[in-house]
Amino acid sequence: MNIPHSVKISFRSIIKNKTQSLISILGLGIGLGCVFLLSLLYIHENSFDSFIPNKENLYRISQGSENTTPYPLGSTIKEEIPLIDNYFRYSQDSDVELKNSKNDLVKDKRFACADTSIYTCLGIRIIQGNASQSEKEICISASTSDKYFDNKNPINEILQIKINNQFLPLTICGVYEDFPQNSRLYPNFIGHLDLMKEFLERRYRYFEDFRRTSEDFEDWNHFINETYxxxxxxxxxxxxxxxxxxxxxxxxxxxxxxxxxxxxPVTDIYLQSTGLNERIESRTGNSEQLKYLLIISLFILMIAVVNYVFLTKAKIENRLKDFGVQKAMGASTKSILKQVLLESNILSVISLLPASLVVLIGFPFINKTLERTLGLEVFMIWQSWLVLFLVVIVTGTISGIIIGLTITKRSSVDLIKGIKLNSSKKKGWTNSVLSIHFAIFIILVTGILTIKKQLHYAQTSSKNIETENVIICDLNSREISKQHQSISNEIEKIPGVIATAGSSSIPPTNVGSTIGFMYENNEVVFDGLFTGKGMLNLLKVEFIDGQDFNDYRKSNIIINESAAKQYNLKVGESFNGFKIRGIVKDFNSHSFHSQIQPMAILQQKPQNMNLLVIKTNGVNNKEIQKKINSYFKKLSPDVIVNIYTLTDQINQFYKKEQQQVKLITAFSFLAIVLSVMGLFGMVLNTIIQRTKEIGIRKVNGAKTYEVIAMLNKDFLKWVAIAFVIACPIAWYAMHKWLENFAYKTELSWWIFALAGIIAMGIAMLTVSFQSWRAATRNPVESLRYE
Known part of the structure; x- marks a missing residue:
């Protein structure tokens, strides 16, 4: 086989059939791009914490569903159990306020406290200085140093960090390199472990009346840090x-x-922590989601490859005589197969151009949608290049073999005569591929509509609680909390504000608190809510019996109807030292993923409440929020008050589902683009084969719409079959998906109907456009066509 000559023939064929070659290259490129993108994501996600030097020997301790442990556990294990080389404890606060070098008050994230051994265990290099040796020192990341000190040497500089309601001057003793993009932990600040006491004191003060454990943070009764x-x-x-x-x-x-x-194992934490309650802000993966994404990408690649095979077969039918002559002149079956394989692989390699575009666009889309850290660093992993090479070569080779074997099976006489590769039966099977294309599209569209319907239901249908027009203010300062009543009085003067109330948690919330009670000599666990007077009325929670809290009394408790029924409790009775003041109807205190549980609502001291809740008339909430923000800035310039709505809080419950909608929408778009390209190519091929037939029909008086109907009928029936195939699959898939919710919407018939109508409409537009061009062509030109 003369390779340069064969390459020249291949490129000549590609250029000669520009339209079909372009469709083949673009279609295959989109399919390859999807597989590349999601394969790289899969490799990246499975590489988390693989940079750690002794990763195979580093473990995190968990207990039950919790990954927090007692403070003394790590040090005790190191002292008492042989063959423990090292350990570190780690605790992290989500947000922290600080004053920068310009004395401006700013908010930053991921302030961690850890043993100095964290750097050795994780293999993180300290670029400047040393690890903190006391609670008055702090290390910062390289990017944090650049952020606050403009590339100047920050060693011995002072950062005023607000901890437990006061600014503490912390001396910067070291700068460490940024944690890698595939690190689960990625703190901006690492302080001495003793600083953890200050953060925990701030956390606990809101619930000081209900704490049953000792004040010593270093005992075995506070589960406050991770232990490695x-x-x-x-x-x-x-x-x-x-x-x-x-x-x-x-x-x-x-x-x-x-x-x-x-x-x-530390390398399992990122992807395999389902069921564990993560208590710190860290990067977390989803192994199930990765599997679904890979399956979808393989579906899209299948559509692309099938399109490519059939379009290439159609293109090669114009060269049957050439292959027949080669065979008659003594060319071996093997040489013809090699020629087809070479051309197929050349097209596969050229398809890397649109595939690269899909990957470049896909990186920021994946990162924004899934909150991932996929970047060019993934190409430093050798498996990435192996996947890229194998996908291109395997796709090109398999496609070439399928096409090549179809040709080499034919005799030279049949090939010279130009007998088509597809019989009428096989042509039916070829067109039936459209059913697979559009069935996948219908399934994806049905998924989008179902998820959107469920999200709307979950966000707007909370049971027995009114969540609209509720503004929340974080009172993250003890001084502000003490002024709760006067602040409420001032805010109620703002036009549009109906009522205010205080609390430390506002339902529905994704932060769960549980309260243990003794019942018939057994400890039972209730869903817990800590709130002040007026909160339940503000949220329009309906009382079955009794009434809301009045002035603060620690002994008062309100329960929901589930608790009352399950434990036979009534208003006025005592329960575990509390007096039952009221019984409310069951309401959704968490997301729709979980069932309503027996609930105990405890009253909190006004000065300990860290949230202010504001009910408005909904006329101009943005303007009200601006006025509230201005009020707090005047009240306490050194405090950043976070202001958001209860609707925003509820939306956070369903971030995963919102991500799924965006991803499925993107893949649906790619699926329909590929389906349209495949349909376009098939219609084009059909019209070429039936050009003379169309001309004869036109000469004999056939109307344009009759020719269009004739050509449409053959293709649209396969879309109808796709609908029949897709509906049961989509119904089953969405039925299983909805099982993730305790409270769910119905699978409405109109969802399936709308998906089918969209698919049929897209197919009709694609086919009709090509059919109209063929039907309006001069019949004389059609009859001359060879």
């Missing part, structure tokens, strides 16, 4: 874990005593 163990290479993790179980009994928490410890 670096085992010796000779250590048996199972044996170490057996020894760790003995420390369960050092706490007075009965629930924790009954939960076993577990060792989780």
């Amino acid at each position: 163990l670096l085992l010796n290479k000779k250590a048996d993790p199972k044996n170490i874990l057996l020894q760790i179980q003995a420390y369960k009994n050092r706490t007075i928490n009965e629930a924790r005593k009954n939960q076993d410890y577990a060792l989780q």
Whole structure:
């Protein structure tokens, strides 16, 4: 085989059939781009924490569904259990206020407290200075140093950090390199572990009346930090874990005593922590989501490859005589197959151009939609290049073999005569591929409509609670909390404000608090809510019996009807030292993913409440928020008050579903683009084959609309078949998806009908455009066509 000559023939064929080649290249490129993009995402997600030097020996301790542990656990294990090389404890606050070098008050994220051994265990290099040795020192990341010190040396500079309602001057003692993009932990600040006490004191003060554990943060009754163990290479993790179980009994928490410890490999934490309550802001993955994305990308690649095979077969039919002559002149089957394979792989390689565009556009889309960190660093992983190479070569080779074998099976006589590769039966099967294309599209569109319908239902249909026109202000200062009543009085003067109330959690919320009670000598767990007077009335929660809180009394409690029924409780009765003041109708205190549980609502001291809730008339909420913001700036310039709506809070429950809608919408768009391209190519090929027939029909008096109807009929029936195939699959898939919700909408018939109508409309427009061009062509030109 003369390779340069074969390459020249291949390019000549590609240029000669520009339209079909362009469709093939673009279609295959989109399919390859989707597979590349999601394969790179898969590789990136599975690479998390792989940079850690001794990753195979580093473990996080979890207990039951919790990944927080007692403060002394790590140090005790290191001292008492052999073959523990190192350990570190880690705690992190989500937001922190600080004053920058210009003395401006700003808010930053991810302030962590950790043992100095964190740098050694995770392999993070300290660029300047040293790790913090006391609670008066702090290390910052390289990007944080650039952010606040304009590339100047920050060592020994002072940062005023607001912790527990006061600014503490912390000396910068070191700068560490930024944690990699595939690191689960990525703090901007790392302070000494002793600073953790200050952060926890701020957290606990809101619930100080209901704390049952000691004040000593360093005892075994506060589960406040993550604990990581670096085992010796000779250590048996199972044996170490057996020894760790003995420390369960050092706490007075009965629930924790009954939960076993577990060792989780550090490289498993990112993707395999389903069921664990993550208590810090960290990067988290979703292994199930990755599987779904890969399946969708493979579907799109399948559409692209099928399009490519059939379009290439149609293009090669114009060269049957050439192949027949080669065969008659003694060309071997093997040489013809090699020629077809070469041309197929050339097209596959050229398809890398549109595929690269899909990847470049896809990177920021994936990162924004899924909140991921996919970047060019993924190409530093050798598996990425292997996947790219294999996908291109395998796709081109398989496609070439399918096409080549179809040609080489034919005799030279049949090929010279130009007998088409497809019989009428096989042509039917070829067109039936459209059913697969449009069935996938209908399934994706049905998914989009169902998810959107469920999201709308979940965001607007909270049971027995009014969530609209509710503004929330974070009172993240003890001084402001103490002025709760006077602040409420001033805000109620703003036009449009109906009522105000205070609380430390506002339903529906994704932050769960539980309260343990004794019932018939057994501890039972209630869903907990800590609030002030007026909150339930503000949210229009209906009372079955009794009434809302009045002036603060620690002994008052309100329960929901589920608690009343399950434990046979009534208004006025005492329950675990509390007096039941009221019983409210069940309402959704969390997302629609979870069932309503027995609930206990406890009254909180006004000065301890960290949230102010404002009910408005809904006429001009943006203007009201501006006035509230201005008021707080005047009241306390050194405090940043976060202002948002209850609707915003509810929307956060369903971030995962919102991401799914965006992704499925993007893939649906690609699926329909590929389907239209495939349909366009098939229609074009059909019209070429039936050009003379169309001319004869026109000469014999056929109307334009009759020719269009004739050509449309053959293709639209396959779209109708696609609808029949897609409906049961889509129904089953969406039915399973809706099982994730305790409260869900119905799978309406109109969703399936609308998806089918969209698919049929797109197909009709594509076919009709080509059909109209063929039908309005001069019949004389059609009869001359060869």
